Structures are given as C-alpha cells and as structure tokens.
Amino acid sequence: MSSPKMILEPPMIVDRQFKTPLFCGPGPCNLWPSVQEALSRPVITPLCDEYFNVVDDIRKSLQYVFQTRSNLVLALSGSGHIGMETVISNLVAPGETLLIAARGLWDERASIVATRHGIKVEAIKIPMNATFSLEQIEPELRRLRPTALFITHGDSSTGTVQNLEGLGDLCRKYDALLLVDTVVSLGGVPFYMDEWKVDAVYSSSQKALSGPAGISPVAFSTRAEAKINSRTHESPFYFDVKLLAQQWNCYGNTRFYHHTLSPPLMWALRSCLKELCIETLPKSWARHAAATALLHKKLKEFGFEFFVPKPEDRLPTVTTIVLPKEYPYPKFIAYMRDNFGILVFGGLGLTAGKTLRVGIMGVNSTLKTAEAVANAMINTMKGMKKSSL
Numbered sequence: 431m432s433s434p435k436m437i438l439e440p441p442m443i444v445d446r447q448f449k450t451p452l453f454c455g456p457g458p459c460n461l462w463p464s465v466q467e468a469l470s471r472p473v474i475t476p477l478c479d480e481y482f483n484v485v486d487d488i489r490k491s492l493q494y495v496f497q498t499r500s501n502l503v504l505a506l507s508g509s510g511h512i513g514m515e516t517v518i519s520n521l522v523a524p525g526e527t528l529l530i531a532a533r534g535l536w537d538e539r540a541s542i543v544a545t546r547h548g549i550k551v552e553a554i555k556i557p558m559n560a561t562f563s564l565e566q567i568e569p570e571l572r573r574l575r576p577t578a579l580f581i582t583h584g585d586s587s588t589g590t591v592q593n594l595e596g597l598g599d600l601c602r603k604y605d606a607l608l609l610v611d612t613v614v615s616l617g618g619v620p621f622y623m624d625e626w627k628v629d630a631v632y633s634s635s636q637k638a639l640s641g642p643a644g645i646s647p648v649a650f651s652t653r654a655e656a657k658i659n660s661r662t663h664e665s666p667f668y669f670d671v672k673l674l675a676q677q678w679n680c681y682g683n684t685r686f687y688h689h690t691l692s693p694p695l696m697w698a699l700r701s702c703l704k705e706l707c708i709e710t711l712p713k714s715w716a717r718h719a720a721a722t723a724l725l726h727k728k729l730k731e732f733g734f735e736f737f738v739p740k741p742e743d744r745l746p747t748v749t750t751i752v753l754p755k756e757y758p759y760p761k762f763i764a765y766m767r768d769n770f771g772i773l774v775f776g777g778l779g780l781t782a783g784k785t786l787r788v789g790i791m792g793v794n795s796t797l798k799t800a801e802a803v804a805n806a807m808i809n810t811m812k813g814m815k816k817s818s819l
C-alpha cells in the first residue's frame with residue numbers, strides 16, 4: 431500500500447528536564463502531594479459506581495468550604511473565568527444591569543464578560559489599593575436598582591481583601607443579587623456564603639486549594655436558584671446551571687449527561703477538598719494568616735514598601751510590594767527565580783510595572799516558606815544592589 435500523502439511531517443517532541451520552582455506568586459500554586467498522586471488515578475465515567483461517589487464527595491466538601499447549606503453547589507469544567515461567566519450569564523439577562531464594584535483586573539474582566547452577554551454594566555470605582563465601604567456602594571444600588579452586584583473578595587491583581595459583612599443585607603434591601611469572586615481567597619481567607627448572604631460565588635482550584643487549574647467550584651443561594659429557574663433568557667449551553675445541576679445530582683435524583691467531566695481533575699479537586707476537610711477551615715485560615723504575618727513582619731523590618739496602605743485591607747494569600755525605582759521588576763523576579771528557585775510575579779492590569787505580587791498560599795502557606803521567601807527577597811535586594819555597584 432502506498433503511504434498516504436501528508437502535507438506535514440510529525441514534529442519531533444523532545445522531553446526536557448524542568449525543575450519545578452516554588453510557586454510564590456498569585457497562582458498557580460504547587461500541588462499537595464496527595465493531589466499529585468490523585469492526578470494519576472484511573473479513568474472513571476458515569477458507568478462506574480465510583481464516579482458518583484467522587485461527584486458526591488466534591489459537592490459535600492464544597493458545601494463545607496463555601497459554608498453553605500445550598501444544594502446548588504458543583505464544579506465547572508474550566509479555570510476561574512468559567513465561574514465568572516457562568517455566574518453572570520445565568521443570573522443577569524441581556525438588557526439587565528450589573529453593578530460592578532471595581533478595584534482591580536477581575537472587575538474589568540467581569541465587565542467585559544457581561545458586556546459580551548448584552549448586559550448593561552455600571553461600575554463604582556475606588557483606588558486600586560483600597561477596598562469598599564458599604565456607604566460607597568449603597569447610593570449606586572439605590573440609584574441603579576441593578577439585577578446584581580459583582581465584587582471580588584480577594585483581588586490578586588492588587589493584593590486587597592474586601593470585607594463582605596453586611597453587603598448581602600444591603601443587596602437584599604435593593605433586591606439585587608450578590609455575586610462574589612473567591613478565586614484567590616477560598617480556603618485561605620474566612621468566607622461564609624450563607625451567613626454573609628452571598629447569592630453566587632465561584633473559585634478555582636489552583637490557588638489556596640493547591641490543585642491543578644481547570645475545575646472551578648461554584649455555588650448559588652436559594653434566591654439565585656429561584657432566579658435561574660424563573661429566568662426567561664437562555665445562558666450558553668456549556669454554562670447552563672440548570673443542566674449542570676442535573677449532571678452534578680444537586681437534587682439527589684438525576685445523573686444526567688451534559689458534558690464529559692475530566693476524571694484527573696475530579697480526583698484532584700476531591701483530594702484538595704479532602705486536605706481542607708481534614709485540616710478544617712479555621713486551621714487553614716489561621717495557617718495562612720500566620721505565614722503571611724511572618725512574611726509581612728520580615729519585609730517591614732527590612733524596609734519593603736507595601737502597595738496596600740491599610741494592613742486590614744491586605745489579602746492574606748497575595749501580598750503586593752512596591753520596589754524602589756532602581757530595582758526593575760522583571761530583573762528582581764528573574765534574580766529570585768535564578769538564585770533561589772522561587773517564582774514571584776509582577777503586577778497585572780492596573781498594577782503592571784507598579785508592584786511585585788508574592789503569594790503564600792495552599793501547600794506553601796507555612797512559616798518555613800514565608801521565611802524562605804522573605805529571606806530570598808531581602809537577599810535579592812542586597813544582591814542586585816551589589817551587582818549594580
């Protein structure tokens with residue numbers, strides 16, 4: 431048989447050596463060893479009993495991690511952005527208004543996503559190194575009567591953490607749903623979905639949960655569920671929570687096929703959540719707070735400048751630092767990577783070229799790592815100064 435005519439020859443794929451750095455930026459984070467192991471577990475499908483056990487384990491532990499009794503809790507097949515798009519497109523119809531409390535890159539992203547869905551976007555802006563007070567938000571809720579308010583809990587582009595207490599009640603007063611991004615805060619910072627009256631929340635797996643990117647937790651309150659069930663608009667098929675709820679057996683009676691879930695990611699997320707359930711949330715929050723407190727103490731003692739002036743606004747998972755003018759961010763980052771095997775990031779969006787973003791989260795959130803990162807930063811300052819003399 432003559433060989434078929436090909437327009438391209440197969441490329442040569444060569445395996446290379448790669449030393450994994452310590453990921454101490456705003457994410458992704460290194461994996462828990464148990465998660466690394468979980469990634470190689472066998473393929474499961476809806477025809478295996480274990481598949482449903484894994485689905486149920488994930489849902490039960492997500493209810494714990496979000497601190498919600500809601501049934502509409504599941505994981506989406508995609509990275510954090512899928513949570514943003516799912517929450518917005520399921521809850522806000524084209525032509526309705528979404529009010530965005532904007533202080534960083536993720537609020538800008540939410541605005542782009544909403545606009546693409548034909549949603550009317552309004553934004554309240556504050557300086558990017560600050561957080562909102564209820565008094566700043568209430569007049570806009572009163573004036574615009576939006577369908578929903580979008581706010582980011584932990585903002586990885588600015589290193590701020592938003593206090594959410596009271597916001598749910600405020601939104602209810604004006605009949606608005608409260609949508610919250612917890613991509614870089616869940617597991618590392620206290621979050622209480624039911625108590626704070628959050629209507630929709632999403633997160634991702636590669637930050638404080640220390641898993642691989644690609645599977646994103648999401649939860650909806652009963653108010654949000656009522657809106658989804660009575661809505662007159664269709665959300666995109668892949669993001670349709672009505673259908674996903676059936677796939678994830680949210681009501682205990684459906685094992686519907688919507689799309690193929692990724693078994694390695696299901697195993698991995700289950701394993702991340704198991705770590706958190708064994709440790710418990712209060713202990714994980716305390717571990718993150720203690721590690722970051724040590725990092726901040728050491729950086730402050732050395733004279734590093736924090737981008738976020740108020741300590742209470744600083745996010746426990748990601749710290750933003752302003753370097754002196756003579757230390758270019760890319761060089762500082764490369765020096766830390768090359769000399770200490772520690773990867774920190776520069777700013778993103780509005781903070782690009784203005785900050786260094788240092789993340790101590792998930793499996794890396796230990797006093798030992800905080801100490802190592804602080805020492806590496808201090809020695810980078812000293813080393814760069816010496817080499818420029």
Ligand code: PMP
Pocket residue numbers: 456457509510511512536582584585586587611612613614634643
């Ligand atoms: N929100 C926040 C707060 C984030 O930090 C990120 C990612 N850095 C996202 C949303 C988007 O998530 P992903 O890159 O996983 O799509």
